[in-house]
Amino acid sequence: MPAAPDDVVSDLPLAADFAPATADDWRKLVDSVLKGAPFETLIAKTYDGLAIEPIHARAKGAHAIASRAAAAPWQVMQRIDHPDAAQANAQALHDLDNGATGLTLVFADAIGARGFGLPPTAEAVAKALDGVLLDAGISIELEMGPQSRAIALRIADDIRTKGADPAACDIRFGLDPLGACAASGSSVSPWSDIAPAVAETAKKLAAVGFHGPFLAADGRVIHDAGGSEAQELAFVLASLVAYLRALESAGIDLDDARGMIHARLAADADQFLTLAKFRALRLSWARIEQACGLAPKPLFIAAETAWRMLTRYDPYVNMLRATISAFSAGLGGADSVCVLPHTLVLGLPDAFARRIARNTQLILIEESNLAKVADPAAGSGGIEALTRQLCEAAWRQFQDIEKAGGAFAALTQNLIQRDVVATRAAREANVAKRRDVLTGASEFPNLHEKPAAVLDAIPHAPEPCGDATITFDALAPMRLAAAFEQLRDRSNDWLKATGARPTIFLATLGTAADFTARATFARSFFETGGIEAVDFAPALPPNAPPHPDPLPNGEREKSAAATQTAIAAAFKASGAQLVCLCSSDQVYADQGAAAARTLHAAGARHIYLAGRPGKLEAALRSAGVQDFIFAGVDALAMLNDAWQRLEQR
Known part of the structure; x- marks a missing residue:
């Protein structure tokens, strides 16, 4: 088959078949996704207070700002x-x-x-x-x-x-x-x-x-x-x-x-x-x-x-x-x-x-x-x-x-x-608060990573350059991850002293669909502080119906009681002192308070719950839940407090 003439290829309409998109068109699409939330929630701010808008028109009259010669590498x-x-x-x-x-x-x-x-x-x-x-x-x-x-x-x-x-x-x-x-x-x-x-x-x-x-x-x-x-x-x-x-x-x-x-x-x-x-x-x-x-x-x-x-x-x-x-x-x-x-x-x-x-x-x-x-x-x-x-x-x-x-x-x-x-x-x-995320340090840590190799070198000590006649505040260097790394260091010291890291027991309630998201969040939350998460996987009966549970009230209560008994036994076997309840808001409403009482009776020294408590807070606290972890909470303060509890054993 002969090749198409060049003019045929060049005359293909392509973008001409589409109506031009305007700023109003984009704004309508954005508003449909926001579902009533204010557009301003999409505007980010830098540490200088500069606004970063989500949508920008092409800049007019702009020119290149460069010093290197054309096509020259740095x-x-x-x-x-x-x-x-x-x-x-x-x-x-x-x-x-x-x-x-x-x-x-x-x-x-x-x-x-x-x-x-x-x-x-x-x-x-x-x-x-x-x-x-x-x-x-x-x-x-x-x-x-x-x-x-x-x-x-x-x-x-x-x-x-x-x-x-x-x-x-x-x-x-x-x-x-x-x-x-x-x-x-x-x-x-x-x-x-x-x-x-x-x-x-x-x-x-x-x-x-x-x-x-x-x-x-x-x-x-x-x-x-x-x-x-x-x-x-x-x-x-x-x-x-x-x-x-x-x-x-x-x-x-x-x-x-x-x-x-x-x-x-x-x-x-x-x-x-x-x-x-x-x-x-x-x-x-x-x-x-x-x-x-x-x-x-x-x-x-x-x-x-x-x-x-x-x-x-x-x-x-x-x-x-x-x-x-x-x-x-x-x-x-x-x-x-x-x-x-x-x-x-x-x-x-x-x-x-x-x-x-x-x-x-x-x-x-x-x-x-x-x-x-x-x-x-x-x-x-x-x-x-x-x-x-x-x-x-x-x-x-x-x-x-x-x-x-x-x-x-x-x-x-x-x-x-x-x-x-x-x-x-x-x-x-x-x-x-983990708003500024540091992967591997404040999010998604790997407690079992192998240390990277470095050279065995002795630093040269700088010589003094004379007595200062004028002094003022120094601009000392910092690293953003240092505070979380200090918690990991404490975990390593604990591991060397005891042969195992400190642990927290994740008390997962309901089905995997109920607890997986918050259990994953809780694992990352505590392991960024060097506290290893121990899972509890509830044993569901064969052909268990999906949540919400259509079983009669009596059967559902028996099932929940059996799960709590199993959780208490698993917690005792784990050797952990800390517990974090993980599930959906609906399961918390049904089982959260009872599970907290059961775990408190089983010897849990401190009970966390993954998620915002909302209207359930008073009932959950009275049942023994002491802290709530969620996106935006001061994770560093919470983890330091957890370490103080662990070290008081």
């Missing part, structure tokens, strides 16, 4: 943080041979050291980079701590001694005194002394041929401490401006000065917020350039996947979090991305964890071709709206910091810390 940075410089060198060479295009050298006293890192010496760097051709297109990023100025100059001298051309080296030196002060809550000098010193270091590096950037405005310190997207952006903007002023005061032309600084943002598993955050930084920076009378020029933005989202338990889920984070940063226009290995919370990652971190990016770039399109989110109504809102919120906070005298002054006044602490508290409250 730099695949691999973290080098082994305390032994020789081992770090072996890792670096292996990473470069297997797809990494850059190395992030993390020193022991850096913001992102996470307990490890290279010794802060030029000798350690020289050994770690032995065999790395620095002037052959390899990107190097330095993450240094309070002593960074002296180390940066010594590293530069060593590179020149080896014969590498500084102008051909792609090195981001990462000088960041503001970030170091924010993380430590202290400074050995006032900003009036720090600013000229760091600017002079940048001038010296530029004078010998390095093109930079030399200074880093690092938002991770805000993100690590639990801050919001706008708070992170505001701090980065304030740091960029502070460094720009310092360089200009040192006699450097503004056009040259802006090329000496770059930014770093955390990328987390909130896909759309992360994507919008990177786009918002570019737009906000362009506004600063405009205020300075400069023509727009791309700001180099580095990304690192977020520390606070990582979990110690079920660490393999961290791979998925890292994938979404790298995806979002890459599409948001990051110039470089560093993926934290999934086992970093457990210790120094081994070769497998490092390989996964590296290949996560390579798959996104080489197989998924994500870098082929510049700013694919441009024109998306939802992303454009979120980007705009973030720009506005971050700019207001940036102005507040400027009114306080700049980033350093705002830190000494605890202005920045106050807002971050409030956001952190809100996050922790939502994690405790």
